[in-house]
Amino acid sequence: MVSGTQTRRDFDVGETPGARISLSGSETAHKIGRRRFGEFVNLVRGPAAALSAEQNLRVKRDLLESLSRRAIYWMALALFGSLFELKSGYWIIPDYWIKTSDIYRLFRVAWIFGLWGMAAPMAIYLLKRTMALPKHAGVNVVEQMHGAWAALVILTSVWWGAGSFGLIPLQFQFHGTGSGRIGFLELTLISYTFTVLLLAPSLRATLGSLVLGTIPFGFSVGNYLLFERPVWFCWYMGQLIGYCFIAWFLCYNQERACVKEIILEEARSQAEAAMAEKNQFIAAISHDLRQPLTTLGLKLNYIERTIESTRLAEDVSIAQRQVDAMEGMINGTLDICRLESGTWSVEIQEVGLASLLHSIVVDMQPLALAKGLKLRLHSRPYLTHTDRHALDRIVRNMVTNAVRYTPSEQGATRGHILVGCQRRGNLVKISVWDNGIGIPEDRQADIFKSYVQVDNPERDREKGFGLGLSIVQGLANLLGHKLDMDSTPGRGSRFSVTVPFAGRIPPGLLEVQTVESGDLDLTSMVVVVIEDNSDLRIEISMRLIEHGCYVVAGESSSDVIEQLRIEALASGPHFILSDYRLKNEDGVAAIAAVHAATDASIPAVLWSGDTSSAVLKKVAASGMKLLSKPVSEKTLLTLLAKHKPKTSTEGR
Numbered sequence: 001m002v003s004g005t006q007t008r009r010d011f012d013v014g015e016t017p018g019a020r021i022s023l024s025g026s027e028t029a030h031k032i033g034r035r036r037f038g039e040f041v042n043l044v045r046g047p048a049a050a051l052s053a054e055q056n057l058r059v060k061r062d063l064l065e066s067l068s069r070r071a072i073y074w075m076a077l078a079l080f081g082s083l084f085e086l087k088s089g090y091w092i093i094p095d096y097w098i099k100t101s102d103i104y105r106l107f108r109v110a111w112i113f114g115l116w117g118m119a120a121p122m123a124i125y126l127l128k129r130t131m132a133l134p135k136h137a138g139v140n141v142v143e144q145m146h147g148a149w150a151a152l153v154i155l156t157s158v159w160w161g162a163g164s165f166g167l168i169p170l171q172f173q174f175h176g177t178g179s180g181r182i183g184f185l186e187l188t189l190i191s192y193t194f195t196v197l198l199l200a201p202s203l204r205a206t207l208g209s210l211v212l213g214t215i216p217f218g219f220s221v222g223n224y225l226l227f228e229r230p231v232w233f234c235w236y237m238g239q240l241i242g243y244c245f246i247a248w249f250l251c252y253n254q255e256r257a258c259v260k261e262i263i264l265e266e267a268r269s270q271a272e273a274a275m276a277e278k279n280q281f282i283a284a285i286s287h288d289l290r291q292p293l294t295t296l297g298l299k300l301n302y303i304e305r306t307i308e309s310t311r312l313a314e315d316v317s318i319a320q321r322q323v324d325a326m327e328g329m330i331n332g333t334l335d336i337c338r339l340e341s342g343t344w345s346v347e348i349q350e351v352g353l354a355s356l357l358h359s360i361v362v363d364m365q366p367l368a369l370a371k372g373l374k375l376r377l378h379s380r381p382y383l384t385h386t387d388r389h390a391l392d393r394i395v396r397n398m399v400t401n402a403v404r405y406t407p408s409e410q411g412a413t414r415g416h417i418l419v420g421c422q423r424r425g426n427l428v429k430i431s432v433w434d435n436g437i438g439i440p441e442d443r444q445a446d447i448f449k450s451y452v453q454v455d456n457p458e459r460d461r462e463k464g465f466g467l468g469l470s471i472v473q474g475l476a477n478l479l480g481h482k483l484d485m486d487s488t489p490g491r492g493s494r495f496s497v498t499v500p501f502a503g504r505i506p507p508g509l510l511e512v513q514t515v516e517s518g519d520l521d522l523t524s525m526v527v528v529v530i531e532d533n534s535d536l537r538i539e540i541s542m543r544l545i546e547h548g549c550y551v552v553a554g555e556s557s558s559d560v561i562e563q564l565r566i567e568a569l570a571s572g573p574h575f576i577l578s579d580y581r582l583k584n585e586d587g588v589a590a591i592a593a594v595h596a597a598t599d600a601s602i603p604a605v606l607w608s609g610d611t612s613s614a615v616l617k618k619v620a621a622s623g624m625k626l627l628s629k630p631v632s633e634k635t636l637l638t639l640l641a642k643h644k645p646k647t648s649t650e651g652r
């Protein structure tokens with residue numbers, strides 16, 4: 001003892017470096033031992049997640065709710081099992097074989113009524129308190145409720161074990177089967193399987209039920225087992241210890257599952273919040289960009305038509321291409337947002353493939369010729385069940401993609417693209433073939449993702465933005481149409497969409513009528529324009545007036561209603577065009593107000609640069625069509641021409 005004290009004192013004053021090194025090594029070994037023990041415990045329990053206070057409270061609440069339900073099931077089994085004890089003092093031997101005194105019968109009756117009178121009312125009471133637990137309840141309140149359930153379970157288990165005192169004495173033997181108390185102990189141990197499984201959410205309740213519930217058996221049969229049947233005693237103790245280890249494992253496994261679910265739910269919530277924030281940001285940027293972009297596009301289109309200087313015309317043409325590029329990017333982003341938010345409304349109807357494919361090829365022909373490509377159409381007079389606008393976007397994007405990635409010449413072969421359709425039973429397969437660069441096999445799985453382009457590492461805007469095929473995939477999923485792709489690098493690709501077959505177009509309706517934008521005549525058509533951006537409102541009005549429209553424009557519904565009242569027009573208005581985001585109202589309300597003041601049957605269209613899901617859902621619920629800014633002059637004029645009322649001369 002003296003030597004040890006001196007060594008410690010020497011170490012404290014720093015006089016023996018060797019002792020310091022030795023003790024330091026001892027401390028390191030101790031830390032390593034603790035770390036290894038902790039690793040072993042984590043291996044059994046599983047890694048513990050670092051939870052916030054709020055998450056920890058949610059875990060405890062979930063475990064409490066699970067314990068309350070399972071404890072009810074567990075006590076229901078105990079109460080149901082006690083009914084068998086009322087019939088006989090030994091579950092295996094019939095009642096008329098047992099000769100016991102009246103004191104045992106009286107004890108069994110008192111025990112059963114005590115079990116029912118204690119477990120059932122207390123369980124109902126605690127269940128009501130658990131269900132009424134306020135959402136803002138703290139950890140301490142939840143822990144108190146958890147402890148109350150555990151106490152009730154332990155008390156019930158102890159009372160159950162006390163039932164062994166009311167069974168036949170140990171001295172009684174019947175053909176070697178043993179006494180009633182031993183049988184009751186064996187059946188109780190067997191039933192611990194249900195105890196371990198049902199009470200898994202609470203280690204306190206489970207271990208308390210297993211360990212404390214056996215105390216009555218210790219007083220009842222412990223002396224007999226320990227001194228007369230030690231092998232049985234070891235066997236029963238082994239079972240009990242085994243149940244305790246299983247209960248410990250299941251409890252922590254239940255807790256880990258609960259923690260994992262909460263972490264996953266938290267991750268999902270964060271992902272949804274991030275997606276909503278992204279959509280809100282895109283919507284704000286989109287709206288702020290579309291306002292000036294629409295005005296700029298209309299102005300450049302007008303300047304390009306009226307300018308006389310060749311050099312200046314080239315500069316204007318370059319500026320127009322930049323505007324078109326920005327328009328394509330913003331419209332693609334809007335389409336992605338509409339698909340993600342589920343606000344792209346479709347109208348399934350019979351659609352003639354001949355006219356749809358013909359219009360796409362006619363529109364894409366100048367782009368193909370400018371690149372030196374041969375674009376051909378091979379169609380059939382088929383009718384399909386689909387949404388015309390969505391199918392047009394699908395096929396048009398596939399053709400645009402083929403034109404962009406097909407060189408004018410590849411070796412000695414001229415670049416060519418074929419658009420065609422083939423009937424396959426009750427389906428029609430629309431395909432776009434090209435002999436372009438093809439897609440490597442390791443990139444084919446990613447080709448339908450947003451902003452993915454196989455041959456555009458420099459992000460050349462002339463090759464698009466990587467949104468076309470992503471929109472194709474989203475629209476195909478929305479319509480329930482199947483997409484196919486076959487591609488070989490250096491030989492070309494085939495993109496296909498399969499649609500339902502609805503029949504053949506009658507021969508008399510096969511002729512396709514086309515109208516050039518230069519032939520549009522909107523003379524005497526009265527158009528109401530509601531737009532709170534003064535520059536854009538003036539620019540739209542000027543373009544419409546140039547094509548013969550009579551324009552009533554204002555920054556709000558009350559403004560245009562007042563103008564219509566003052567001017568007292570002989571006819572009209574014939575069309576209403578309104579921005580969605582106005583200063584004191586939205587476009588849906590503005591159009592409704594004009595309808596109420598004039599005629600509810602007047603066709604109307606909203607336009608907006610807003611891509612938020614809330615706006616898109618509200619517009620979709622109103623049943624109105626939505627144009628996304630910027631809107632080209634050609635699109636606007638074509639839309640008005642479709643709704644121009646026929647004059648008496650046109651009717652004849």
